[in-house]
Amino acid sequence: MHIFVVLQQPNSNNMLNLLTQTTATTNDALALLTGTGLNSYVAFTFFVGTMAMMAASVFFFFEMRNVAERWRTSILVSGLITFIAAVHYYYMRGFYMDYQSSPTFFRYVDWLLTVPLMCVEFYLITKKAGAKIGLMWKLILASVIMLVTGYFGETIDRDQSVLWGVISGLAYFYIVYLVWAGEVAKLAETAGENVKAAVRILGWFVLVGWAIYPVGYIIGTPGGLFGWNPGVDPAFMDVVYNIGDAVNKIGFGLVIYALSQKEK
Ligand SMILES: *C/C=C(C)/C=C/C=C(C)/C=C/C1=C(C)CCCC1(C)C
Numbered sequence: 225m226h227i228f229v230v231l232q233q234p235n236s237n238n239m240l241n242l243l244t245q246t247t248a249t250t251n252d253a254l255a256l257l258t259g260t261g262l263n264s265y266v267a268f269t270f271f272v273g274t275m276a277m278m279a280a281s282v283f284f285f286f287e288m289r290n291v292a293e294r295w296r297t298s299i300l301v302s303g304l305i306t307f308i309a310a311v312h313y314y315y316m317r318g319f320y321m322d323y324q325s326s327p328t329f330f331r332y333v334d335w336l337l338t339v340p341l342m343c344v345e346f347y348l349i350t351k352k353a354g355a356k357i358g359l360m361w362k363l364i365l366a367s368v369i370m371l372v373t374g375y376f377g378e379t380i381d382r383d384q385s386v387l388w389g390v391i392s393g394l395a396y397f398y399i400v401y402l403v404w405a406g407e408v409a410k411l412a413e414t415a416g417e418n419v420k421a422a423v424r425i426l427g428w429f430v431l432v433g434w435a436i437y438p439v440g441y442i443i444g445t446p447g448g449l450f451g452w453n454p455g456v457d458p459a460f461m462d463v464v465y466n467i468g469d470a471v472n473k474i475g476f477g478l479v480i481y482a483l484s485q486k487e488k
Contacts, residue, residue, distance in 0.1 A: 262460060265459075268316035277474070281310055284306065284481065287299060299477075339365075340478055342366060348417075353412070353414050362407075366395045393438060400430055436464055
């Protein structure tokens, strides 16, 4: 698609011209990618993010054969998380190249599909210790409430963004609670050293890795937090999200993969 944008530049009338010229107009996309401004970092991290998510998906899907049968679903879900993100990143990357902006909408669609799946992972790895299906639904419901209310506050009902943010935050802390002290933590306690250690690391992902999103929400809210607004460029938050997403989604899956290797 972007190639066509370049092809249709008025000064690229013939193929030879197109192949040999290096005028500024044909190099807009390249300049965006290789430049040093904040926009360039966003564009670049969209590219690398897309590739990383794709590579991780291939890895998880192929490694499903190499893990014990009882871990296969967990590894499949890890692959689905990065695969869904890869498709979104591919699209968001293209959108950014065309418009140098990254609508909040796409990120939320991605989150709405991937975050509940990450929550399902907690159920899957504690299942053998007796986790009930009800725990899975609690985690899914909390994550959906967190994201839908967050979306309302960030786009539809901006005036009430503090209220929506608080509701969303409560659902978030409920997930943190389940993982650190509630049902998930208790089940992990009886599931053996490896599962316990993995749940602990995944708990850090939820507590620290996921915290970049509410921080971005607060920074992007007019008036910020209690009237304090650091005035951060949205492009900066895009770079943070692009790097954070890769760590949160690929890293999360790798912790589960490592667990499956220890528990052959
Ligand atoms: C791969 C994507 C992930 C792990 C996204 C996670 C997103 C969140 C934990 C978002 C949380 C939010 C709040 C806790 C309050 C403000 C609104 C949100 C949705 C940004």
